[in-house]
Amino acid sequence: MNKIPSVDLREFLSGDPEKKDKFIRELGKAYEQIGFVALKGHFLSDTLVDNLYTEIKNFFALPDEVKKKYEIPGIGGQRGYTSFGKEHAKGRKEGDLKEFWHFGQYVEDDPVLEAAYPPNVIVEELPRFNEVGRETYKMLEKTAKYVLRALALHLSLEENYFDRWIRNGNSILRPIHYPPITEEPKNAIRAAAHGDINLITLLMGAHGKGLQVQNHNGDWIDAIAAPDELMINVGDMLSRHTNNRLKSTIHQVVNPPRELWGTSRYSIPFFMHPISEMPLDCLENCIDEKHPKLYDDITAGEFLHERLIELGLIKA
Structure with a gap:
């Protein structure tokens, strides 16, 4: 497959059984073959998208000493600001050429879970920043819920199978700023080749060149969404849970041509995580003689902890 398939969520929500x-079918085929789709018909309005980009550009334009007020030690970067070059891909020492912010879950009706998650960080200098971030978080979480319902049916599970695991899940909305490149990078790119940790990732801002996806032949394909599309990919948790039936595809964000080094790039992924207790054991209906069980049993929380150590965000 040399092109990212496009699907429309409105077909799933139409009430028409054929649509x-x-x-x-289209979603399942794409996730079995390349692990990425471009999705139309999501719940983000153009106004909300515009407002979010305005707010995050305003934040990343703040002086470094102001931004660093919001870098919270001891929580592995789970909330607030992470400064330039702090995170690296699994297996690499070079930090990625990016800075980012994390909005986390807005827990409902579960005081124990609310106490377990770090609180969201409030930016005093930008009164609308947190409000717009919360609204975007909720709309992307809603979109992800229906994508997972479709995947549950594709996997011959009950349609609401994932609902209990993703409600109040440890999901993250991550606005990223890739600043202008001012000197020849030393073996570093904006985001080195990696697979995502989580169930699925919904990406805003894949409208220009930069994001690349590796197909089964090892070729890198440009992943460019239309302005009204989100790029959505399978993460390692879902790949593991389906015994690699659904593919968590390696992807990267490459540096632009030298003539565009002076430009910033903004990208906003939403990482859909379940609650920590979700078992990621390989589903029985994804195991057979041709597809033996590939992974040991593990919970989502245990798996996330392992990966945050590998990414350099927390210490072992």
């Missing part, structure tokens, strides 16, 4: 089945 719903078509969406499930």
Whole structure:
């Protein structure tokens, strides 16, 4: 496959059984073959998208000493600001050429879980920053819920199978700023080749060149979404849970041509995580003689902890 397939969530939500089945088939095929789709018909309005980009550009334009007020020690970067070059891909020493912010879950009706998650960090200098971030978080979480319902049906599970695991899940909205490149990078790119940790990732801002996806032949394909599309990919948790039936595809964000080094790039992924207790044991209906069990049993919380150590965000 040399192109990212495009699907429309409105078909799944249409109430028409044929359109719903078509969406499930197309989504499932894409995630089994390349692990990425471009999705139309999501719940983000153009106004909300514009407002979010305005707010995050304003934040990243703040002086470094102001931004660093919001870098919270001891929580592995789970909330607030992470400064330039702090994070690196698994297996690499060079820090990625980016800085980012994390909005986390807004827990409902679960005081124990609310106490377990770090609180969201409030930016005093930008009164609308946190409000717009919260609204975007909720709309992306809603979109992700229906994508996972479609995947549950594709996997011959009950449609609401994932609902209990993702409600109040440890999901993260991450606005990223890739600043202008001012000197020849030393073996570093904006985001080195990696797979995502989580169930699925919903990406805003994949409208220009930069994001690349590796297909099964090892070729790098440009992943460019239309302005009204989100790029959505399978993460390692979902790949593991389905015994690699659904593919968590390696992807990267490459540096632009030298003539564009002076420009910033903004990208906003939403990492859909379940609650920590979710078992990621390989689903029985994804195991057979041709597809033996590939992974040991583990919970989502245990898996996330392992990966945060590998990424250099927390210490072992």
